[in-house]
Amino acid sequence: MTLLDVQDLWVKFPTRQGIFEAVRGVSFTLGKERLGIVGESGSGKSMTGRAILRLIRPPGIVEADHVALEGTDLLGLSEKQMRKVRGERISMVMQDPKFSLNPVMRVGDQIMEAYLLHNQVGKAEARAKSLEMLQAVSIRDPERVMRAYPHEMSGGMGQRIMIAMMLIPNPQILIADEPTSALDVSVQRQVLNIMDDLVKQRGMGLIFISHDLNLVSEFCDRVLIMYAGRIVETCAADRLHEAQHPYTRGLLNSLPRLDQPRRKLDVLTRDPAWAEVPSVGGKA
Amino acid sequence: MSMIEIDGLNVWFGHGPDRVDAVKGAAFTVEPGESFGLVGESGSGKSTILRAITGLAPDWSGRISIGGRALTGHKRDRAFYRQVQMVFQDPYASLHPRHSVDQVLSETLQLHGFRDIDARVVRLLDDVGLGQKFRFRYPHQLSGGQRQRVAIARALAGEPEIVLLDEPTSALDVSVQAEILNLLTDLREEHKLTYLMVSHDLPVIGHMCDRLAVMKDGEIVEVMAVGALRAMQAQHPYSQSLLEASIAPGSRSA
Numbered sequence: 001m002t003l004l005d006v007q008d009l010w011v012k013f014p015t016r017q018g019i020f021e022a023v024r025g026v027s028f029t030l031g032k033e034r035l036g037i038v039g040e041s042g043s044g045k046s047m048t049g050r051a052i053l054r055l056i057r058p059p060g061i062v063e064a065d066h067v068a069l070e071g072t073d074l075l076g077l078s079e080k081q082m083r084k085v086r087g088e089r090i091s092m093v094m095q096d097p098k099f100s101l102n103p104v105m106r107v108g109d110q111i112m113e114a115y116l117l118h119n120q121v122g123k124a125e126a127r128a129k130s131l132e133m134l135q136a137v138s139i140r141d142p143e144r145v146m147r148a149y150p151h152e153m154s155g156g157m158g159q160r161i162m163i164a165m166m167l168i169p170n171p172q173i174l175i176a177d178e179p180t181s182a183l184d185v186s187v188q189r190q191v192l193n194i195m196d197d198l199v200k201q202r203g204m205g206l207i208f209i210s211h212d213l214n215l216v217s218e219f220c221d222r223v224l225i226m227y228a229g230r231i232v233e234t235c236a237a238d239r240l241h242e243a244q245h246p247y248t249r250g251l252l253n254s255l256p257r258l259d260q261p262r263r264k265l266d267v268l269t270r271d272p273a274w275a276e277v278p279s280v281g282g283k284a
Numbered sequence: 285m286s287m288i289e290i291d292g293l294n295v296w297f298g299h300g301p302d303r304v305d306a307v308k309g310a311a312f313t314v315e316p317g318e319s320f321g322l323v324g325e326s327g328s329g330k331s332t333i334l335r336a337i338t339g340l341a342p343d344w345s346g347r348i349s350i351g352g353r354a355l356t357g358h359k360r361d362r363a364f365y366r367q368v369q370m371v372f373q374d375p376y377a378s379l380h381p382r383h384s385v386d387q388v389l390s391e392t393l394q395l396h397g398f399r400d401i402d403a404r405v406v407r408l409l410d411d412v413g414l415g416q417k418f419r420f421r422y423p424h425q426l427s428g429g430q431r432q433r434v435a436i437a438r439a440l441a442g443e444p445e446i447v448l449l450d451e452p453t454s455a456l457d458v459s460v461q462a463e464i465l466n467l468l469t470d471l472r473e474e475h476k477l478t479y480l481m482v483s484h485d486l487p488v489i490g491h492m493c494d495r496l497a498v499m500k501d502g503e504i505v506e507v508m509a510v511g512a513l514r515a516m517q518a519q520h521p522y523s524q525s526l527l528e529a530s531i532a533p534g535s536r537s538a
């Protein structure tokens with residue numbers, strides 16, 4: 001079943017050198033599945049995620065044939081209706097977790113505030129739930145973390161706090177932008193298991209943006225590979241290692257590997273022609 | 285004589301019920317020209333060890349010595365910063381937004397007391413593979429990878445012997461990561477540098493380091509050679525589980 005249907009999405013920024021097109025006509029669908037988006041820095045992954053939620057700040061422009069959430073075109077909604085969509089139906093974990101947290105407010109107060117916004121409960125219950133959520137993302141000493149300020153958290157702790165907060169509204173769709181880039185493998189696994197449960201048990205749709213090709217290949221169902229604002233290739237996630245496009249092959253070959261030591265890593269050489277080929281469709 | 289010697293190192297933050305013992309009894313040595321990795325659980329104290337060395341963690345006990353010289357307190361003198369430099373994880377936050385590349389490097393060179401600033405800026409930019417056309421750009425005109433190169437150039441300005449690297453590529457995509465890691469490999473050879481490097485990515489540590497320490501909950505549970513890492517021969521159960529978790533099914537068939 002299709003939750004989200006994106007058709008011919010463009011994101012444009014007026015600059016002094018003319019219009020810069022960050023996303024150039026991408027189309028894909030999202031069902032109750034784990035959809036990965038990979039690609040090099042600047043290829044338009046984050047802008048695609050933000051455009052769905054209409055979070056591109058002016059003068060940036062979003063254009064599309066439609067961005068339909070269960071049949072309703074999000075581009076046709078008022079800002080007020082859109083706020084409801086953001087609060088209740090689609091959540092996004094931003095790429096820079098520490099910037100998304102309020103630096104002068106204790107971590108616990110921020111989580112409880114988010115919880116109270118979505119649930120008619122008393123403070124004591126909100127507190128208990130907040131502790132539970134921190135435990136769920138493998139925070140060892142949730143009591144201390146509740147009292148701490150964001151700058152007192154390690155890189156990976158900040159990332160996990162953001163994930164816990166985004167899951168509070170119980171969204172239909174979660175857009176996670178590099179959600180585990182600062183986590184060690186074992187904690188990463190626990191966080192992925194949480195997202196996995198939500199997809200399998202509650203039928204959530206997940207858009208998982210990452211530069212970690214092995215992780216996406218192992219964790220997702222389908223993958224879109226982006227280059228210069230377009231989708232250059234799509235495949236079943238477990239076939240990512242058989243990808244054909246020279247760009248995807250280049251990304252795969254630039255990874256260091258434990259089993260094959262070498263002195264120098266392969267560096268990607270880009271072919272200008274890659275940017276000219278029309279976007280590949282990403283519908284399931 | 286070891287380049288870095290850490291023994292019985294404890295680092296803590298806060299007081300009373302909020303006291304965090306971030307590092308407990310850590311011990312390891314790094315030899316001249318060696319590249320040593322720190323891996324382990326998120327929140328296990330990896331960044332804190334680097335911070336204690338550079339004087340950014342006020343409360344610590346135990347022994348830290350650099351080139352045979354024991355450090356005390358958290359004030360570090362000019363000679364220390366000439367010998368030891370640090371590259372931080374986030375290339376976006378670590379550069380001043382209104383200072384051009386030229387300003388960043390010139391000011392750093394002046395602080396280190398050099399006179400031939402102009403020639404040195406030119407050489408640093410070449411060293412990190414940026415070249416002269418980037419000299420007068422501002423951070424917002426650089427990609428993430430280019431910013432990280434500027435941060436590395438700044439760290440190299442004082443001709444340090446030791447570079448501390450905290451997740452130098454985890455915010456970067458894989459193709460840029462490959463460029464930065466190749467650069468760090470070349471620089472280590474050319475300038476005979478000693479690296480102490482934190483990363484949660486075991487293949488990156490395997491590629492860059494000769495030995496590594498595995499941390500969990502503030503303690504070093506194991507120090508191992510990179511050969512043992514590649515052969516998946518960890519002794520401690522935590523290191524074993526870390527290794528097992530890091531070999532994704534996909535990464536074998538690439």
Ligand SMILES: Nc1ncnc2c1ncn2[C@@H]1O[C@H](COP(=O)(O)OP(=O)(O)OP(=O)(O)O)[C@@H](O)[C@H]1O
Pocket residue numbers: 013015020022039040041042043044045046047048060095211428457
């Ligand atoms: N406000 C803006 N004005 C002009 N260009 C912009 C603006 N915001 C983003 N861009 C450009 O849009 C392009 C796509 O950016 P996006 O953030 O989607 O990249 P990404 O694929 O998420 O990369 P990364 O892996 O580095 O996060 C980039 O080239 C970026 O420089």
Ligand SMILES: Nc1ncnc2c1ncn2[C@@H]1O[C@H](COP(=O)(O)OP(=O)(O)OP(=O)(O)O)[C@@H](O)[C@H]1O
Pocket residue numbers: 151152153154155156157182184297298304306325326327328329330331332333484
């Ligand atoms: N300024 C601070 N005040 C209080 N506690 C702190 C402070 N800085 C770090 N800590 C605590 O010290 C512990 C170790 O943090 P550190 O940043 O060294 O972890 P790390 O191993 O680098 O983790 P990550 O891989 O997530 O970056 C954490 O529990 C953290 O909350």
Ligand SMILES: [Mg+2]
Pocket residue numbers: 045046047095177
């Ligand atoms: Mg991004």
Ligand SMILES: [Mg+2]
Pocket residue numbers: 154155156330331332
């Ligand atoms: Mg850290």
